[in-house]
């Protein structure tokens with residue numbers, strides 16, 4: 458089955474607050490986004506990568522690729538108003554039948570085994586999502602105060618979320634709602650269940666300046 462990786466990097470990075478969009482920030486001397494694309498090529502050199510970037514950043518990205526001699530082949534699609542719209546733009550370049558994994562451009566530390574397991578499982582399950590357990594106590598906030606909830610009832614959701622491409626395209630034909638914070642929620646709105654599989658704890662979404670410190674430490678301490 459043909460495999461696609463749809464790498465979304467069309468956001469504004471408001472929580473990071475840097476002038477240079479966070480996907481271009483260097484960690485260990487190389488832009489975050491290049492590390493993310495490399496993770497997918499390391500898994501499968503035949504994978505078809507579609508990178509979603511704001512139109513205004515695409516020339517800069519090409520310039521960076523020349524500067525870093527970065528030659529992994531990939532197509533580029535325009536970013537949209539929300540993550541949902543960015544994924545939808547990228548999906549327009551996907552030909553079926555195929556498996557398509559949607560991955561945040563700012564998650565460069567995804568483990569090769571996690572990528573492999575998500576694609577392998579998606580061939581049968583059609584919708585696969587990597588998750589990790591919660592290691593802290595969790596409280597639910599309410600109007601009258603807060604209450605501790607059982608952390609074993611919760612999981613933190615990562616990417617890549619891998620789907621049968623026809624299913625994902627059908628899901629993304631639905632009208633946008635703000636509840637669509639990931640691809641699984643879009644597919645579930647069709648009434649289709651998703652299959653959960655373990656992710657890796659290093660697979661952080663680089664969102665804030667603190668995450669950047671963790672990312673720098675991870676580069677220095679492991680071989681991911």
Ligand SMILES: Nc1ccn([C@@H]2O[C@H](COP(=O)(O)OP(=O)(O)OP(=O)(O)O)[C@@H](O)[C@H]2O)c(=O)n1
Pocket residue numbers: 465466467468469470471472473509536537538539540541543544561562563662663664
């Ligand atoms: N319109 C959007 C919004 C988000 N994303 C992507 O979705 C991933 C997860 O989003 P997040 O980390 O929250 O990024 P931003 O939306 O850029 O961050 P912020 O909310 O702080 O502005 C990122 O790779 C981001 O680039 C996207 O492709 N298009």
Ligand SMILES: C[C@](O)(CO)[C@H](O)COP(=O)(O)O
Pocket residue numbers: 540561614615616638639640662
């Ligand atoms: C898709 C995602 O990374 C799963 O954890 C996450 O929902 C994206 O976060 P955002 O801040 O809502 O873009």
